[in-house]
Amino acid sequence: MESHEDVNHNDEEHDVENVGEFDGKEEKLWSSMSDRNISITQPLLRKRTNTTSQIAVIGANVCPIESLDYEIIENELFKQDWRSRKKIQIFQYIFLKWGLALLIGLGTGLVGFFSNIAVENIAGFKLLLLNDLMLKENYFKAFLAFAGCNIVLAAAAGTLCAFVAPAAAGSGIPEVKAYLNGVDAPSILAPGTLFVKIFGSILGVSAGFVVGKEGPMVHTGACIANLLGQGGSRKYGLTWACLRYFKNDRDRRDLITCGAAAGVAAAFRAPVGGVLFALEEAASWWRSALLWRTFFTTAVVAIVLRSFIQYCWTGKCGLFGEGGLIMYDVSAAEISTYGIFDILAVIFLGVIGGVLGSFYNYCIDKVLRTYSIINERGPSFRVLLVVIISILTTCCAFFLPWAAKCTPCPADLKVPCPTVGESGNYKSFQCPPGYYNDLASLFLNTNDDAIRNLFSARIVQEFQLSSLLIFFATVYVLGIITYGIAVPAGLFIPVILAGSVYGRLVGRLFVSVSALDTGLFALLGAASFLGGTMRMTVSLCVILLELTNDLLLLPLVMISLLISKTVADCFNKGVYDQIVRLKGLPFMEAHPEPYMKHLVAGDAVSGPLVTFSGVEKVETVLHALQSTKHNGFPVIDEPPFTDSPELCGLVLRSHLLVLLKAKYFSNEQMLSGRDILKKFSPFDFAKPGTGKGLKLEDISITEEEMDMYIDLHPITNASPYTVVETMSLAKAQVLFRQLGLRHMCVVPKSKGRPPVVGILTRHDFMEEHILGLYPHIKSHK
């Protein structure tokens, strides 16, 4: 029972007040149905239909939400398929799984490398141009050139995103997370989204927005995995028959988990971190075989990136410098020992990170709600918003450095000061030779380079206090207001950037009592802020370690992460969870809410229930498919086939459509026997990608056929998971979530009633639905 936009949609408010009562209009509908001699069973529970959480915001539009089928449908056809499978096919299947993991790794690695090269070259060109004009003291022209580049790039990114694929806006991690939880929203992993995600992200980062390309990389990895997993895209004429072996959501889920891990691995060059990210943040279900395959994928990514970087070291990649593929070297900050003051400093950092992080999440939530009003007004408004934010960012970046004093270059440097070229620690900006503008070194660099500058060790006084404060405030605010505009925007980089600035600030406070380097403080600050916003622990820790390549930092990073997460958890949820919620994606939490212990499974069931007989009239089936949007229908064996009505199993809409299309009907109500199985190949019933299956419109049934019968047994899943209506809803939720179900049949406790009470789906466990039915629970919460 996926969506119920039918029947009594208008009576919603009326029904809310009359929970437990039967609506007159509905009754009429039912009676009119029975007039037409159609045996759709009347709803057992006289409650309103579940209209909550059936839709969610994808990109800027509101779309209907379906669930994914992770359960193995054990019908006769499946069993026959499984029995007839030869060794070679099993081998082919295993080989393909690993082959696809390899391809995902290669693809994501290549995209990661390509987007780095592109960003470094585009942003590098822009920054070189600015540098040249500033050196010539052509300040106004410099501003115009800089602003012009930024706005053009931003507008291009915004246009792509707003007009081509709105689902590509934002980080993409919440969407991937929801998908891996079993939420099937249209176009979140479509080829169009992939295209816009890659190019929009390149343009957006090059435009100087305070956004990262890390979140988009995760989404990109997942999109690549989806594209390969469903054997290409029919819409774009890219189809590979050999990849069509995966025709179920379970295998695709595994691939997309690999893709998400590959994305992180490509973004941070952190293969282990990628695996842990997929495990801790992205995936809802995990098994150890998946650990291994994910690990393989990220290893491939690491090798691809490494090879290309070796190639680029020879200078053949244009302006691609150290900047691409971030890898921060804080090993210069040698830590042999640390004492009680150092630990105190880290704890202090953790607390600040927690507070700032949870406030960041709070602000992002508010800003997203505000932006959604603008976004609703159409694509042009979305592009306008992008341009406005771009102008704001450009102005900050260009004008704020004027507020900083020129600092004399430190003696005995190994690098030239002021910096020559597009990136470096010591930007000259408006300063005379021998001096550098520290704020310009932060603002007028790519974000990756700014972070590298902040992490740079040894020279404590490299940045003035005032510069750090200005930069922190700007980045914090820009990070908040940039997320949510129609541009692929990762959250990692803004958070690392802001975190490392206040880390360096705190380092300055503790400089007299702590032996730790200020560059190290910047790293710990980044860790604490990441912990405060994203609330991951092990994966962030490993990603930071892989970024800095120094395992001796581990205990300090751990402390700061743990403390900031603990502090922030007192205030609100992690930023990705918050966005998932905000978008209305029906995410199944791992643990049942406490109020669920007060309810039983029967309490959450919503009508109308539509059931079929084991051998059903074609007209009934067709009518049910037309009049409801349910995805699963219980099949009930009735006399003469059994002594009394009993639950035979569950049949899926998609399977029904295939069976109807094949038109194996009979004139009498009789079992079709096993011969029918031979007429189908298992691939006929395989689940195609999102929105690609047979549609009701594809089927034409003649008037004569309407009165014939169809045997549903061969396609009925005879082992659906069931719960008794009196089972506590909390335990039913655990069962539903742990096994990754889409439908759960609720059966009556006492005898003498129809054998199924209703079906629970993902939507029936959502807070909105349950608290809508039982508003009095709210207060107990």
Added chain:
Amino acid sequence: MESHEDVNHNDEEHDVENVGEFDGKEEKLWSSMSDRNISITQPLLRKRTNTTSQIAVIGANVCPIESLDYEIIENELFKQDWRSRKKIQIFQYIFLKWGLALLIGLGTGLVGFFSNIAVENIAGFKLLLLNDLMLKENYFKAFLAFAGCNIVLAAAAGTLCAFVAPAAAGSGIPEVKAYLNGVDAPSILAPGTLFVKIFGSILGVSAGFVVGKEGPMVHTGACIANLLGQGGSRKYGLTWACLRYFKNDRDRRDLITCGAAAGVAAAFRAPVGGVLFALEEAASWWRSALLWRTFFTTAVVAIVLRSFIQYCWTGKCGLFGEGGLIMYDVSAAEISTYGIFDILAVIFLGVIGGVLGSFYNYCIDKVLRTYSIINERGPSFRVLLVVIISILTTCCAFFLPWAAKCTPCPADLKVPCPTVGESGNYKSFQCPPGYYNDLASLFLNTNDDAIRNLFSARIVQEFQLSSLLIFFATVYVLGIITYGIAVPAGLFIPVILAGSVYGRLVGRLFVSVSALDTGLFALLGAASFLGGTMRMTVSLCVILLELTNDLLLLPLVMISLLISKTVADCFNKGVYDQIVRLKGLPFMEAHPEPYMKHLVAGDAVSGPLVTFSGVEKVETVLHALQSTKHNGFPVIDEPPFTDSPELCGLVLRSHLLVLLKAKYFSNEQMLSGRDILKKFSPFDFAKPGTGKGLKLEDISITEEEMDMYIDLHPITNASPYTVVETMSLAKAQVLFRQLGLRHMCVVPKSKGRPPVVGILTRHDFMEEHILGLYPHIKSHK
């Protein structure tokens, strides 16, 4: 239905042949029961009782196996407890969870440090003595002293282990793995086992056995967690009332997962590796909250170890040198780039590692089976075996180095050559000044130091080919024959040792075409052999990275691990899985076996089924508790309480005992009402540690009370997970395993039958049981 040592135990063989038939003797027993007017329901399925897999080898003894209760028992008492819980109690609970994680981290860290100090000092003393005597050319005396030390230490370890706690023998990881899967075997986590594990491991490693202290550390961590989790040990007079808050197996499982992670963290100083080990190898159930707490625990361990090492660097820890707390420095082997030949070399290593690893597992299996015959003969024989192996090891270590030629010391070394002191790369042994014996440097060192020597970079020719070959063969064979003797023996170190030797050998083969250092080859060899035996991937990879502190090695380590695991998986299972199986521990695999798809849940149910009425006669309950060893009994509501018999829920043996002890009986068959709930505190029904609950003998019921009635409703879990008898066994297994159940009720499909067909437990899913019932399936497998 946990164990059925009752009824028809003697008819086992007879029954196997008459599957599906009813045994005459049993029938008589049932009829005699009904004569006595006891309403134990007759078994619905007339099959033999499940007598397989109810026992397992723990230490050297065969013990009965129970399961752990991970399911939340939602009876009225639980609900009342949950409702009445105040905020302060919830806070106390959370605080205690984190407090215990802290304590486990501290405890495991301390034990890890202590055992390192002890080993370094004992082994150091022994090696110094040997060195001195060898320098004086007092060869015979040297051998006697060396052998004497070794045999005394070995005998002490063996005696401790054989007489005090046989369960402490071996690695301990299989036992921890089984416990976390839900297997409750007596004494595997008892305080006695903890004591012997710590001291036995110290003595065993000091005695020069080819064993590690890493596996035992994992077991130690788990034991510490268990001790804290059940609030101390009554037997040893160590009880802490404040820790008694955790009275269910679910919370204890979480703690023991933390303990296992802490063990790895302490053994390898690898906090992230510890978390991943717990996730990949140890735990069967995982949730993200646990990830966080585990991470906290290992962070504490890392900090404790770091502080103590800083203390020891001041020279206050006796002979504690670099040797303790292994941390290998291969960063000297700088790898900037690697080419196709290097990758080929690594692939070659991986293949060798896979083949050698699976052969290692095969041999260990055979040796363990042989040893079990010796071990059965009694503790003295076990000690004798330990002494024999010790003599063999000593002879190898002392006499084989004579076969090596003396090598001249390399020029411009930073360390003295020959080595002065107890550890070092260049042991003089019998060689003249200016020369060293390379084989002695490997044999006459602690295993940790030998590994460090093998990993040492730069000097390719440090070890002669012949020496490496001799050492490899010796270590490989000794590693196999040492595991299984009555000494706590980790598998990590023998495997790393053997792996690094052949890694170095392969490095020598590729020296002309590969730019990689031979020390690096040793590391990769260790990785490949670990992959081939233990079949972990991510956790091993991270442990090795944390050991060597060089993340640039990652891709190479990954390749060698993945290839060796793939190759080895073609031959057999991982070594820990193999040992779990060998010991007969009823481990629930994550995935159902293919043959389970052919069967339905009803097929695996075994009798006799004992059910109770909602309000039952005391005599019936008592008799059922006496005559069976079942742990769970379905409760069936019958008229007059309901219209027809229906399944009310499931009641646990331990709860029944508490209720009987309290003697709230009534003379008539009536409901006791909710007042009874007030007379119990939730802690009365809390589950105590293994083997500590109320026993049947503690309860005395008078003849008069026997005829009274007892209301079982308040303690009945009204939401047991149920499956329909026609559900495929594979899906039932998934449900059982994913939710961590102990009992699963099987209900009939058709009406008009008793409301429960039987109960499935862990044992009913075991291969032995199912293939015993359906021998014809075997051939299809």
